[in-house]
Amino acid sequence: MTVAPRDPKPQRSAFWERVAPDKIDYRSLVLIPLLAVLTALIIGAVFIILTSGLGSVWPAYKALFTGAFVGWASISETMLAATPLILAGLSVAIGFKAGLFNIGAEGQMTIGGLTAVLVGFSVTGLPWIIHLPLAIIAGILGGMAWGFIPGLLRAKTGAHEVIVTIMLNFVAFRILDYVLKLPGIVKEGRFDPISKDVLDSARLPKILTWLPVENAERMRLHLGFFLALLVAWFVYWLLYKSTIGFEFRTVGSNPNAAKYGGIGVGATIILVMSIAGGLAGMAGANETLGVLGNGQPGFSAQKGFDAIALALLGRSHPLGVVVSAILFGALRVGGRAMQVQADVGVDLIIIIQALIIVFIAAPELVSSIWRVKGGEETGQLTRGWGT
Amino acid sequence: MLPASSIIQAVCVRLELRNVTKRFPGVVANDSVDLTVESGEILGLLGENGAGKTTLMNILYGLYSADEGEILVDGEVAGFEGPGDAIAAGIGMVHQHFMLVPVFDVTENVVLGVEPVGGPFASIDMDEARREVLDISSKYGLEVDPEAMVEDLPVGIQQRIEIIKVLFREAEIIVFDEPTSVLTPQEVEEFFGIVRSLKESGKGIIFITHKLGEMLEIADRISVLRRGKVVGSATPKDATKESLAEMMVGRPVDLVVDKEAAEPGEVVLSVQNLVVQDDRLHTVVNDVSFDVRAGEIVGVAGVQGNGQTELVEAITGLMLPIAGHIELGGQDVTLALPRELHELSVAHVPEDRQRDGLVLDFNLYENLVLDSYYSEPYSKGVRMDWPEARRHSKELIEQYDIRTPSPDISASSLSGGNQQKLIVAREFSRDVKLVIASQPTRGIDVGSIEYIHSRIVEERDEGAAILIVSSELDEVMALSDRILVMYRGKIVAEVAGEDATATQLGLFMAGAVS
Numbered sequence: 005m006t007v008a009p010r011d012p013k014p015q016r017s018a019f020w021e022r023v024a025p026d027k028i029d030y031r032s033l034v035l036i037p038l039l040a041v042l043t044a045l046i047i048g049a050v051f052i053i054l055t056s057g058l059g060s061v062w063p064a065y066k067a068l069f070t071g072a073f074v075g076w077a078s079i080s081e082t083m084l085a086a087t088p089l090i091l092a093g094l095s096v097a098i099g100f101k102a103g104l105f106n107i108g109a110e111g112q113m114t115i116g117g118l119t120a121v122l123v124g125f126s127v128t129g130l131p132w133i134i135h136l137p138l139a140i141i142a143g144i145l146g147g148m149a150w151g152f153i154p155g156l157l158r159a160k161t162g163a164h165e166v167i168v169t170i171m172l173n174f175v176a177f178r179i180l181d182y183v184l185k186l187p188g189i190v191k192e193g194r195f196d197p198i199s200k201d202v203l204d205s206a207r208l209p210k211i212l213t214w215l216p217v218e219n220a221e222r223m224r225l226h227l228g229f230f231l232a233l234l235v236a237w238f239v240y241w242l243l244y245k246s247t248i249g250f251e252f253r254t255v256g257s258n259p260n261a262a263k264y265g266g267i268g269v270g271a272t273i274i275l276v277m278s279i280a281g282g283l284a285g286m287a288g289a290n291e292t293l294g295v296l297g298n299g300q301p302g303f304s305a306q307k308g309f310d311a312i313a314l315a316l317l318g319r320s321h322p323l324g325v326v327v328s329a330i331l332f333g334a335l336r337v338g339g340r341a342m343q344v345q346a347d348v349g350v351d352l353i354i355i356i357q358a359l360i361i362v363f364i365a366a367p368e369l370v371s372s373i374w375r376v377k378g379g380e381e382t383g384q385l386t387r388g389w390g391t
Numbered sequence: 392m393l394p395a396s397s398i399i400q401a402v403c404v405r406l407e408l409r410n411v412t413k414r415f416p417g418v419v420a421n422d423s424v425d426l427t428v429e430s431g432e433i434l435g436l437l438g439e440n441g442a443g444k445t446t447l448m449n450i451l452y453g454l455y456s457a458d459e460g461e462i463l464v465d466g467e468v469a470g471f472e473g474p475g476d477a478i479a480a481g482i483g484m485v486h487q488h489f490m491l492v493p494v495f496d497v498t499e500n501v502v503l504g505v506e507p508v509g510g511p512f513a514s515i516d517m518d519e520a521r522r523e524v525l526d527i528s529s530k531y532g533l534e535v536d537p538e539a540m541v542e543d544l545p546v547g548i549q550q551r552i553e554i555i556k557v558l559f560r561e562a563e564i565i566v567f568d569e570p571t572s573v574l575t576p577q578e579v580e581e582f583f584g585i586v587r588s589l590k591e592s593g594k595g596i597i598f599i600t601h602k603l604g605e606m607l608e609i610a611d612r613i614s615v616l617r618r619g620k621v622v623g624s625a626t627p628k629d630a631t632k633e634s635l636a637e638m639m640v641g642r643p644v645d646l647v648v649d650k651e652a653a654e655p656g657e658v659v660l661s662v663q664n665l666v667v668q669d670d671r672l673h674t675v676v677n678d679v680s681f682d683v684r685a686g687e688i689v690g691v692a693g694v695q696g697n698g699q700t701e702l703v704e705a706i707t708g709l710m711l712p713i714a715g716h717i718e719l720g721g722q723d724v725t726l727a728l729p730r731e732l733h734e735l736s737v738a739h740v741p742e743d744r745q746r747d748g749l750v751l752d753f754n755l756y757e758n759l760v761l762d763s764y765y766s767e768p769y770s771k772g773v774r775m776d777w778p779e780a781r782r783h784s785k786e787l788i789e790q791y792d793i794r795t796p797s798p799d800i801s802a803s804s805l806s807g808g809n810q811q812k813l814i815v816a817r818e819f820s821r822d823v824k825l826v827i828a829s830q831p832t833r834g835i836d837v838g839s840i841e842y843i844h845s846r847i848v849e850e851r852d853e854g855a856a857i858l859i860v861s862s863e864l865d866e867v868m869a870l871s872d873r874i875l876v877m878y879r880g881k882i883v884a885e886v887a888g889e890d891a892t893a894t895q896l897g898l899f900m901a902g903a904v905s
Contacts, residue, residue, distance in 0.1 A: 246773045247765050254761070257750045263709060264739070264747045265761040266730025 031376065032367065033319050039370045040317070040363035041331065048356040056348055064346040071341020072334035078341075080212050080225040084295070086326075086333030088113070090232040091287035092311035093329050094239050095151075095280045097320040099165075101243055102276040103256035108154060108169025109284040110308025111176035112147040116285020117292040118180055119146030121299040122189070124202030124292070135205040140231075140289050147285015148278045150176060155277025159270035165277065173308075181301055191298065199299035208294045228290040233326065235286065240322040242279075252276055284308060313361045332357065405430045405595045406451075406482070406564045411460035413446055420446040422619040423460065428564060428595040433586065435610030436599045439639055439836035440807050443619040444599050448566055452484050453477040483562025485553045487569040493542035498524050500541055501556050527558050532588050546694075547578035554585065564595040571605055575694050576864060576897030583609055601639075601837075603632040603646075604865075615639055640837050650848045653872035656685035659825050659856035660706070665715035667701045675701045676712070677880035683825070688847065688857040690871030690888070694900050695862045698880035700742055703829045703860055707739045708732050709747075719825065733762050738818035738850075742829035742860070744807075748814045751803035755795060756784035758802045759817050791816035792842065808839030815843055819850060826850055829860045844870060864893055864900075878902045 049061045056064070072082050092109045099106035120143030127135060154168035183189060184197035191198050211230075212223035243249035254262040255272045262269050287307065292299050314332050318324025339353035363370045370376070406428045413421040420443045428434045438444045449455045451462065453471030462469050464480045471477045477484075491500050502520045509516040524537040533551045541549060550570065557565055567586070571579045586609060590596055600606055606613055607627045614624045615638040623638045636644040660683040667676035675698045683689045693699055704710035706717055708729040717725045719735055727735070741747035749758050760769045760780050769780045784798040793812045795805060802810060811832070818826070828847065832840040847870060851857050861867050867874055874891050876884040876899035884899040 245775055245777070247770045247775055248773055250757070250764050250775060254750055254753070257752055258746075260747045261750045261761065264729060264741060265764075266728065266733055 033321065033324065035376060036367045036370055037317050037319065037324070037328070037364060039374050039376070040360050043363050043370060043373060044356045044359035047359055048352055051352060051355055052348055056346075060346055060348055064342050064348040064352075067342040067345040067348075068335070068338035070338075071345070072338030076212065076215055076217050077219065077223060078337065080223040081337045082330065082334045083229045084225045084333070085336045086329045087226075087229045087232045087294070088287040088290050088307045089310060089314060089329035089332050090236060090326055091290060092284050092308050093314045093318065093325040094236060094322060095147075095283035095287070095308075096311045096315035097318065097322065097325050098239060098243070098252070098283065099276060099280045100315060100320040101249075101256050102252040102272065103259065104155075104158070104273065104276055104280070105166050106151070106154075106169055106277065106280045106284075107166055107312065108150065108172050108281070108308075109287070109311045110304050110306070111169065111173035112150040112281040112284035113288035113291070113304040113308045114173075114176040114180050115150040115288070116143040116145075116147030116282075117288025117303055118183060118299055119143055119285070120206075120289035121199050121202055121292045124206035125200040125298075127206075128203065130205055132205040132207075132209075135203065136208070136293070139202070139206040139293055140286060143285045143289025143293070144282040145285070147288060148282040150285070151277040151279070151281015152274065155274040155281075158277070159273045177302070180299070184299055184301065197301055201298050202293055206293055207297060208290065224295055226294050228294050231286075232290070235283065236322045236326050239283070243322070248275070284311070287311075310357070313357060316364050317360060405465060407463040407466075408447070408451065409461050409463060411447065411450060411457045411462070413443075413450060413455060413457050419619050421450070421457070424616070424619070424621055426597075426614060426621070428597055430563065430593045430595045431590055433590055433596040433598055433609055433611045435606045435613040436597055436616065437601065437603070437606055437613055437635060437639055438616035439601060439838075440834050441836070442616040442639075444616055445568070446619075447616070448484065448568060448597075448599065451477065451482060451566065478560050478562070481561065481563035482566070483557030483560060483564070484566045485550070485557060485568065485570060487572060489546075489549050489553055491541050491549060491552060494540070496538050496540050497535055497544075497552055497555075498537045500552055501537075501559050505560060523559065524555060527555050531558065531585060531592065533585060546573045547575070547581065550574070550582065551585070554589075562594070564597065565589065566597040566599070568599045569601070570598070571600065571602065572862075573695065575900045576893050577901055577903075579605070602865075603635050606635065607632065617641060636837055642838075644837050645841055648844045648848060648869045650870075651852070653687040653851065655687040655872070656854065658682045659685050659720055660858065661716075661718040662706065663716045663718075665702070665705060665712050665717065667698070667705045667710060667712045669701060675880050676705065679715075679877075679880070679882055681875055681882060681885075683856040683858050685824075685854050685856050686851055687872045688851050688859060688870050688888075690867035690874045691858065691860040691877055692864055692867040692874055692896055692900060693862065693877035697877045697900075699860045699862075699877055700829070702877070703739075703742065703827060703858075706858075707737070707741075707827055730762070736822055736824040738821070738823045738826045738855075740811075740814055740818055740826070740828035740831050742833075744810050744814055749802045749810060752801050754801055755788065755793070755798040755805075755813060756781045758813060759784045759787055759798075761817065763817075763821070787816040787820055790820075791846075806836070808835035811835050811843060812839060815846055819846060823850060823855050826855050826857045827860075828857070830862065831859065832861075832863070832866060840866075864896060868893070868896070876900055 052061050052064050070078065072078055092113060095109045095112065096106050120139045123142035124139040127138065130138070150172060153172060154165045157163040157168050158165045181197055184199055189199050191200050208226040208228045210224060210226050212225050213221050215223065243252065251262070251267045251272050254265060254267055255269055259269050288304060291303050296303055310332055314328035315325055318328035335353045335356060339350045342348050343350045408424055408426040411421050411424045412419070424447060426434065436444055446455065450457050453473045453476050462471065469480050492503065498517065498521050501524050506515045507519045508514065509519065521537045527533065528535050533555055535548055535551050535555065541552065570582065574582060586596060598609060607630065610627055612624060612626055613630060613635065615622050615635065617639060625635065632646055636646060663680045665676055665679045666674060669675045679702060681689070691699055701710060705712045708727050708731070712725060715725070716723060719737065724732060724735065745751060750761065764770060764775065769776055781798055788795060788798060791812050793809050793816065795809065802813060805813065826847065831847065832843055847857060859867065859870055868888070868891055871888040874886045874888055874896065875882045876896060878900060879902065883902070886896065
């Protein structure tokens with residue numbers, strides 16, 4: 005515990021001051037997540053030994069890494085997989101910051117993806133510069149509506165957002181199934197629930213196809229990734245640099261003090277849930293306007309649930325969410341390579357993800373395994389009078 | 392190797408702490424503390440909050456283990472693994488917050504965990520238990536009905552049950568942790584009678600408090616703890632409040648609030664026929680009316696839980712009254728929200744600083760703008776200007792003498808007194824017309840109390856109207872120009888500050904006179 009001199013210079017570096025002004029706690033923000041991932045990989049290795057033998061550990065993890073990060077194609081796929089996770093992760097994270105547990109990112113993604121598709125194929129004759137933003141905004145608004153409902157119920161009636169968002173997930177899945185079968189929406193000539201294709205003017209353009217490497221035309225990474233990074237920066241700004249974010253964080257840390265400070269707690273809850281829904285809705289739009297190009301049942305593919313895990317891993321900080329989302333994306337992409345090259349089942353990835361969450365949820369466990377000194381219980385910094 | 396003096400003492404020493412040291416990361420909570428309590432003696436343990444009293448008692452009660460040093464009971468080293476061992480060794484503790492089951496009767500509470508059993512099925516022998524409770528209560532003058540339901544009993548009686556509990560477990564050394572904080576002055580007198588009778592029957596007593604007057608009245612010997620160390624001891628004969636306070640704080644302390652006579656101006660706050668109900672729809676503030684004028688301090692005295700909390704919450708917009716009117720400078724603010732009141736220059740120091748007044752994991756400058764963050768100069772539109780807030784916070788930290796290495800640390804790492812000064816800094820650093828301060832100095836050190844009291848008087852002299860609510864009678868009497876006494880939701884008395892006596896106010900507080 006160093007005592008800062010009474011000088012105008014803050015004790016932290018300017019970089020951290022900018023990135024994480026709410027007192028970056030190196031231990032909980034960086035060290036613990038890192039060790040959690042490492043521990044999970046080690047225990048994952050035990051599973052590989054048990055199922056495939058000792059000899060498979062190195063090839064499996066090598067394939068996991070190269071499959072995710074080595075070569076343009078791998079990087080493209082990892083970033084692509086990370087994109088919806090970033091957006092949905094931000095959705096969960098912003099809820100956490102305001103003390104709300106948004107389990108509904110999956111449902112908000114579903115509705116947002118659907119509304120984006122509807123605008124994507126039904127509005128015609130627009131240039132992409134207008135049509136694409138319009139479709140994305142439609143996705144955001146759809147998700148917002150789906151986040152607004154639990155927010156309103158929580159603020160006005162006290163109905164817990166966990167229950168309401170879980171239930172609304174199911175409602176969203178069924179709405180998707182229903183709407184996809186409606187005439188005028190279902191793809192011509194198809195009897196299974198699948199929507200018409202999104203017009204090219206509303207598709208998220210691919211951004212790596214110009215690369216002078218082999219198979220560049222098959223690189224699927226699209227503009228959505230950079231939009232997601234932009235949104236992450238915006239969420240960061242909102243949380244830490246705006247009055248609105250101050251209200252969110254105050255409500256999240258101490259609702260009584262928020263009320264005392266004149267903050268409308270109910271209105272804040274509604275706004276937070278709506279924004280969270282909008283972020284998840286954008287994640288859904290990213291899927292339907294990106295790789296898929298249409299709406300189909302279950303397109304959200306559990307990403308809204310993965311988002312909960314990675315928001316925890318990223319300690320609900322936008323930067324942490326981006327890093328965790330890329331890690332989760334890498335695990336998914338690298339896991340495919342691992343299955344092909346080392347014949348280790350892709351289920352291992354799910355085990356590793358689950359273990360990461362266990363260790364994140366139990367930081368004391370990780371710090372005792374790795375003998376990291378406790379950071380939280382440091383006692384008082386200042387004492388009584390007469391010092 | 393014992394010095395001669397301890398050999399003589401060793402005959403009757405009951406409990407001895409030797410060289411006890413306990414460290415927490417970054418803090419030495421107890422620094423080689425030596426204490427002895429003999430049977431038939433009352434040892435007063437005096438110290439400010441954070442001086443290490445509670446840690447020491449937790450070590451004694453087996454909740455913490457000491458890093459160094461030892462506990463001796465009747466000359467033998469005792470190693471306590473938990474409270475069970477301490478109880479077995481004859482140590483009993485009456486906690487500041489009672490540990491009773493409200494829906495059990497007195498006897499059930501007393502025997503809980505050590506029920507006397509009998510009969511073929513080892514069922515609880517309640518008749519036997521009742522007899523024992525009556526036995527103890529008549530022996531020590533602890534009058535109580537063994538069949539009364541605990542939730543129906545006043546706190547003074549509940550405290551007796553706690554004492555009976557300890558005696559039922561055959562404690563020889565009894566620790567009282569801040570036992571008088573919930574009692575009226577009359578109850579305190581009765582309580583002291585009980586403590587003296589315990590002493591006469593040969594019990595050793597450790598009496599923890601931060602109230603100097605009580606210490607001088609009840610203790611046989613006084614040990615003073617400061618920053619984990621025993622810094623001195625005294626006997627009530629040769630000590631004064633001033634000398635004890637100086638020992639406790641480490642410098643001379645001004646115990647009397649310096650203030651001139653009030654010069655009340657026009658009415659600032661006017662409360663008329665106010666009725667407030669709590670969550671369970673019980674009427675907790677019942678037809679209350681009073682005025683507070685500019686330039687005067689009005690104190691509300693009363694035992695906690697007589698509607699003061701709700702009265703303050705209704706005035707400050709945290710709770711809606713169901714009837715009556717509140718006016719601020721002639722303007723109706725009965726239904727005003729906290730922010731509207733803030734903008735009408737009302738400062739509110741809330742009763743529970745950690746629950747309402749601070750966001751503990753926010754840093755100091757975030758806490759200092761908690762109710763003004765939305766306006767210039769701390770924000771422009773929705774953009775926060777954190778550098779400005781931080782710069783401003785440094786001024787306040789300097790001006791209000793908040794002891795902190797920097798404004799970047801979280802409010803949770805400040806001591807209670809500094810947390811309270813942080814709130815006072817935030818609330819008083821504006822142009823203030825009305826100050827509402829609830830328990831403004833609860834649980835904080837003497838130095839901070841002195842400072843906060845002087846700030847309150849300063850605000851008054853600058854023309855603010857001040858309403859103080861406190862369950863510490865000394866505080867109300869020291870500060871107030873006019874005192875209102877609340878009992879069961881009503882104002883039962885109004886007394887001029889200079890005429891008030893503790894006895895008279897105590898009778899009003901107990902509802903004995905109306």
